[in-house]
Amino acid sequence: MALKLADYKTEVHNDWCPGCGDFGIVNALQMALAEMGIERDKATIFSGIGCSGKTSHFINTYGIHTLHGRVLTFAQGGKLANPEMTVVAVGGDGDGLGIGAGHFVAAGRRNIDMTYIIFDNGVYGLTKGQASPTLRLGEKTKSLPSPNTNYNVNPIGLAVASGFTFVARGYSYDVRHLKDLIIKAVRHKGLSFLDVLQPCPTYNDINTRDWYAGIDLAQESMERHSRIYKLEDTHFDPMVHYDDETEVNEKLSQALIKSLEWGNKIPIGVFYQNEIISPYSTRLTDKIPNYLENPPAKQRISENGLPITDVSEILDSLRV
Amino acid sequence: MGSIDFTWLIGGPQGSGVDSGANIFSKVCAEMGYRIFGKREFYSNIKGEHSYFVVRVSDEEIHSNVNDVTLMASFDAETIFRHFNEVPKDGGIIYDSDLDKTTTDEVLTLDNYFKARLHKELESKNKPFTIAGVLEIAKEKGVHLYPVSFREILSNLAEKTENPKLKGLSRLFNVLAVSLSLGLIKMPLDPLLQSINSIFSKKPQIAEINKQAANFAYDYAKSKFGNFPYALTGTTKQPDTILVQGHFGTSIGKMVSGCRFQSYYPITPASDESVYLESHELLEIQNDRPGSTIVIQTEDEISAMGMMIGAALTGTRSSTSTSGPGFALMAESLGWAGINEVPIVITLYQRSGPSTGLPTRHGQDDLLFAVYAGHGDFPKIVYASGDIEESFYDTGRCFNYADVYQIPVIHMMDKFLSSSVVTCKRFDPQKISIDRGLLLDKVDGEYKRFAFTEDGISPRSRLGLDDGVFWNTGDESDEFGHITEDPQVRIQMMDKRMSRLDLVTKRVPDDEQVVSFGVHDYTVISWGSTKGPILDAISILKKEGINIGFIQIKLIHPFPSDYVKSILKNAKTIIDIEANHSGQLGKIFKQNVLREIDYFILKYTGRGMTSTEIYDSLKKIVENKANKREVLSHGA
Numbered sequence: 001m002a003l004k005l006a007d008y009k010t011e012v013h014n015d016w017c018p019g020c021g022d023f024g025i026v027n028a029l030q031m032a033l034a035e036m037g038i039e040r041d042k043a044t045i046f047s048g049i050g051c052s053g054k055t056s057h058f059i060n061t062y063g064i065h066t067l068h069g070r071v072l073t074f075a076q077g078g079k080l081a082n083p084e085m086t087v088v089a090v091g092g093d094g095d096g097l098g099i100g101a102g103h104f105v106a107a108g109r110r111n112i113d114m115t116y117i118i119f120d121n122g123v124y125g126l127t128k129g130q131a132s133p134t135l136r137l138g139e140k141t142k143s144l145p146s147p148n149t150n151y152n153v154n155p156i157g158l159a160v161a162s163g164f165t166f167v168a169r170g171y172s173y174d175v176r177h178l179k180d181l182i183i184k185a186v187r188h189k190g191l192s193f194l195d196v197l198q199p200c201p202t203y204n205d206i207n208t209r210d211w212y213a214g215i216d217l218a219q220e221s222m223e224r225h226s227r228i229y230k231l232e233d234t235h236f237d238p239m240v241h242y243d244d245e246t247e248v249n250e251k252l253s254q255a256l257i258k259s260l261e262w263g264n265k266i267p268i269g270v271f272y273q274n275e276i277i278s279p280y281s282t283r284l285t286d287k288i289p290n291y292l293e294n295p296p297a298k299q300r301i302s303e304n305g306l307p308i309t310d311v312s313e314i315l316d317s318l319r320v
Numbered sequence: 321m322g323s324i325d326f327t328w329l330i331g332g333p334q335g336s337g338v339d340s341g342a343n344i345f346s347k348v349c350a351e352m353g354y355r356i357f358g359k360r361e362f363y364s365n366i367k368g369e370h371s372y373f374v375v376r377v378s379d380e381e382i383h384s385n386v387n388d389v390t391l392m393a394s395f396d397a398e399t400i401f402r403h404f405n406e407v408p409k410d411g412g413i414i415y416d417s418d419l420d421k422t423t424t425d426e427v428l429t430l431d432n433y434f435k436a437r438l439h440k441e442l443e444s445k446n447k448p449f450t451i452a453g454v455l456e457i458a459k460e461k462g463v464h465l466y467p468v469s470f471r472e473i474l475s476n477l478a479e480k481t482e483n484p485k486l487k488g489l490s491r492l493f494n495v496l497a498v499s500l501s502l503g504l505i506k507m508p509l510d511p512l513l514q515s516i517n518s519i520f521s522k523k524p525q526i527a528e529i530n531k532q533a534a535n536f537a538y539d540y541a542k543s544k545f546g547n548f549p550y551a552l553t554g555t556t557k558q559p560d561t562i563l564v565q566g567h568f569g570t571s572i573g574k575m576v577s578g579c580r581f582q583s584y585y586p587i588t589p590a591s592d593e594s595v596y597l598e599s600h601e602l603l604e605i606q607n608d609r610p611g612s613t614i615v616i617q618t619e620d621e622i623s624a625m626g627m628m629i630g631a632a633l634t635g636t637r638s639s640t641s642t643s644g645p646g647f648a649l650m651a652e653s654l655g656w657a658g659i660n661e662v663p664i665v666i667t668l669y670q671r672s673g674p675s676t677g678l679p680t681r682h683g684q685d686d687l688l689f690a691v692y693a694g695h696g697d698f699p700k701i702v703y704a705s706g707d708i709e710e711s712f713y714d715t716g717r718c719f720n721y722a723d724v725y726q727i728p729v730i731h732m733m734d735k736f737l738s739s740s741v742v743t744c745k746r747f748d749p750q751k752i753s754i755d756r757g758l759l760l761d762k763v764d765g766e767y768k769r770f771a772f773t774e775d776g777i778s779p780r781s782r783l784g785l786d787d788g789v790f791w792n793t794g795d796e797s798d799e800f801g802h803i804t805e806d807p808q809v810r811i812q813m814m815d816k817r818m819s820r821l822d823l824v825t826k827r828v829p830d831d832e833q834v835v836s837f838g839v840h841d842y843t844v845i846s847w848g849s850t851k852g853p854i855l856d857a858i859s860i861l862k863k864e865g866i867n868i869g870f871i872q873i874k875l876i877h878p879f880p881s882d883y884v885k886s887i888l889k890n891a892k893t894i895i896d897i898e899a900n901h902s903g904q905l906g907k908i909f910k911q912n913v914l915r916e917i918d919y920f921i922l923k924y925t926g927r928g929m930t931s932t933e934i935y936d937s938l939k940k941i942v943e944n945k946a947n948k949r950e951v952l953s954h955g956a
Contacts, residue, residue: 012802044783046630049794057791057802062783064633065793065803066626067656073618073626074633078783080614081581081631081638085784103626106619288601288612297634297784299611301578302754307716309576309611310604315746318562320350 005034012057019209021198022051022119024172026058029088029117031175032182033061038086046075048091048100050126052119055090069099072107072116079114082297083281086186087114094124094132097153101133107191108162112280115185115192116164118155119172121200122207129203142205155195156259156271160252165279166192167238167255167272171228172199173209177268184270190279197228197266217264231258231269240274248274324354324379326505326550329389329406330497331372331399333429334365337494340519341393342373342741345498346563347515348507349377350743353557357382357852358741359928361955364588364679369429370398372956375741379555383707383852387932387954390550393501395470395493397422397451398429401438402956404454409462410549413455414500414541417467424449466504466545470496477536483529492533499534503541506551512538560746566738567593569708569747570667570731573715574639575603575613576749579665581631581638583616583624588680589738590641590669621646625653625666632657632664633792635759635782637719639665643735644673644686651693654728658698660792660801661770661778661817663722663729663757665715670734672926681926682735684848684899688907690730691877699820701725702877704732706835706851709744711737714874716752717832724757725820726777732876736849736899736928763788768799772812776819821878833875836887842942843869843891845884845917847876847905849928850897856931857938866942868895873905881912888913895941897921899929903949920949927955 008030016022033043040061047056049068056063066074075089096104096118107116122135129143133153140147159167166188170178178196185192199209210216214225231238236258240251255272284291302308328345332338339360346356357376363369376385389406392399397419407413424435439449447453459465470493478486486492495516502512513531520527571593574582584594598615605611614631618624624640631638642650647668657664668690672683690702701721705711711733722729758779769790771778781788791801796813798804825833837855844854851872858868871887873880888894896906896917901924906917921937923929933952940946
């Protein structure tokens with residue numbers, strides 16, 4: 001039976017603020033799952049803590065709402081033990097780039113075949129609007145007592161530097177584009193990262209929906225000037241085409257430079273994609289040939305309540 | 321004890337082969353039928369600091385080390401300075417005669433605290449601050465001295481084998497020291513050569529050189545060394561004996577129990593287990609394709625914990641192995657596993673705290689921490705093993721508890737266990753059972769992960785199971801696993817989870833909770849690795865006509881209060897023995913059994929207890945000469 005979009009929605013009451021950018025992301029995610037036809041019981045959404053953390057409760061697949069900053073650790077463990085499962089991890093920018101930054105970097109190094117989506121809004125919403133890692137130095141969102149004293153993290157740059165092999169940015173008010181990005185990210189063989197710009201209507205009064213839409217710029221020039229533009233509409237080619245140091249370095253640095261663009265022109269789309277770097281499962285099958293056919297979650301460990309693992313060779317070697 | 325009760329010590333700078341020397345010696349003794357109890361002591365250092373290995377050898381069952389060293393094999397000065405006092409009358413010291421004039425100041429790794437104490441002793445006995453000085457003290461005590469020039473042996477060997485490279489090869493000192501020892505105690509030569517073969521099986525050339533050196537030194541000791549009152553010529557071999565290192569019980573136990581995912585962050589003394597699991601990651605499965613353990617070295621212990629939980633949610637038996645500092649980082653996720661009823665096993669190899677503490681030394685410092693780890697009220701099991709053999713079977717139990725009660729289990733181990741090398745009965749995998757509890761293979765109809773049931777345990781789906789979709793959250797949740805803040809559901813959910821503690825004490829068999837070695841007027845309570853030295857101490861006392869009881873508490877949380885109370889009803893004096901400062905089990909005991917501890921025997925130097933120390937303290941207690949707190953301090 002083909003699954004419809006509605007099948008991916010739960011009846012859980014959604015208590016996000018009216019106008020929250022998170023709605024667009026959860027919709028895009030549900031649409032992507034439906035379009036890919038992934039069975040509900042073959043996908044798990046892992047989420048962090050904060051408003052975005054509730055995402056897993058709104059999606060009718062396996063949903064694991066974890067701890068602040070730790071979503072990638074739970075998600076990687078789940079995927080490693082059951083590699084057949086589609087795994088998407090979601091969380092806020094404070095979750096992933098503040099408290100969880102160490103896990104972000106380490107996950108990049110592993111390149112496990114799953115997707116990580118950051119709901120990037122520059123504030124800690126659920127604790128009433130403190131500055132989060134992507135808020136720029138000197139910016140003062142409305143509940144800050146004084147302007148932000150920290151430089152911002154560049155999520156795209158950090159992902160590229162950490163070894164993520166698919167790095168993209170979406171915008172939560174361009175749901176169709178975001179849905180397409182999610183599909184590309186999930187289909188990518190390796191760890192994919194999506195930085196989703198997501199206005200927080202309650203606490204971030206700087207990077208608002210109107211600001212992204214360039215309403216302020218429009219007033220100056222009397223025409224519409226969305227700040228957001230799509231990389232695919234330019235000549236930007238994010239793909240590493242062959243295994244060559246110059247090629248890889250060029251694509252990496254181009255992604256980094258592109259990620260620094262901000263202000264009146266903000267790129268979305270795929271910044272970097274490298275399918276040459278081996279996903280973690282390949283690194284495992286190199287030493288455990290049947291890992292994918294017989295992963296931890298599928299292994300038989302007992303028969304009639306007794307163990308079937310044969311350790312006699314080890315015990316023989318210890319015999320005196 | 322039997323006719324042979326012999327303790328051998330080898331010491332040297334870290335990285336000089338003390339360990340492999342001790343391995344060769346232990347293997348030879350074990351091959352000759354003796355029981356072995358060995359332990360390794362080392363600094364938090366890679367190269368240069370003093371490490372040593374004591375191996376106790378007996379023809380009867382032994383479970384501990386003793387204070388006295390019968391024969392010390394040294395090839396450096398520091399070992400002599402630090403340990404000469406441990407060798408009693410009639411014992412022996414093999415030492416490098418080229419070191420005679422070495423002063424304490426020339427040994428840069430001798431710290432000032434130790435030096436000050438040693439100088440005081442030497443001054444009081446009017447001896448120079450040199451090797452010759454300390455050896456004079458030993459000699460006056462009646463210790464046999466066996467001087468030998470290691471340099472000379474090597475040059476003779478080089479000449480004899482026409483291999484000039486051997487001349488300055490100080491890497492051979494350890495094999496020389498072992499072989500000199502074995503020659504002196506008249507152990508046959510063959511097992512020594514075989515043992516070298518097996519230890520260097522992958523490096524035949526090195527094995528050859530070592531064998532030449534061994535042969536030469538062995539003959540040297542036989543022909544040149546004078547008499548020694550001890551001869552170990554072999555005894556009846558016990559059937560089905562294995563020689564195991566500290567972590568083998570839990571690591572092989574994990575393989576057998578079906579643990580297929582282990583995440584960890586490097587930490588002493590726990591990581592050996594994970595490294596061993598990874599080096600045996602491919603598993604042979606009866607009548608099936610090969611299995612495997614996925615071992616992941618994570619970026620920190622928080623990640624190790626998160627990954628383990630993620631893997632456990634797929635229905636995989638999952639675990640981690642850590643020590644105190646790492647466990648401290650795991651506390652938050654432990655609560656997550658608690659509220660979501662995730663079966664996980666944390667193998668906690670304790671060391672001395674607080675903070676980094678004595679990072680490579682022993683301690684049973686983390687019992688209260690394990691019991692209370694995590695914020696909020698949630699159920700968990702804290703289970704303690706007393707020796708390596710036991711830890712194999714206990715590992716199986718821990719996974720069953722985790723699965724059956726859907727609860728995190730903390731398996732208490734420690735550095736004393738992890739750095740022991742002992743002979744024991746071959747592990748029997750068929751004595752481990754596997755009970756996955758209410759883990760589902762298929763789901764019919766509407767599924768609720770946290771469905772209310774009579775005993776509070778709900779059928780458990782796993783990520784990826786057909787029709788088994790569920791949710792988890794660290795928030796309070798309803799039966800589906802969705803967030804709720806409803807006060808009535810909160811009561812039901814808290815009660816559902818916490819009722820498990822009573823289930824555990826009710827359903828886990830008594831002999832898995834507490835092991836009683838007899839109860840008398842004086843009865844010892846203890847937990848974990850103190851078991852061995854306690855057993856040996858009370859068996860000596862028994863031979864002297866003094867009966868001391870001992871109950872080993874294995875299930876520490878939930879505490880089997882009623883059972884412990886009933887076992888101890890005839891005990892008049894309770895003695896708590898633990899390797900920590902505050903008598904942590906004593907606190908738990910008092911809180912649950914509502915009874916005072918009469919005496920504490922405690923040790924927190926970071927060195928394991930010897931049976932000698934426990935014997936001495938118990939005797940003082942029986943003779944009414946003891947303090948309420950007897951604090952032990954033996955060991956360099």
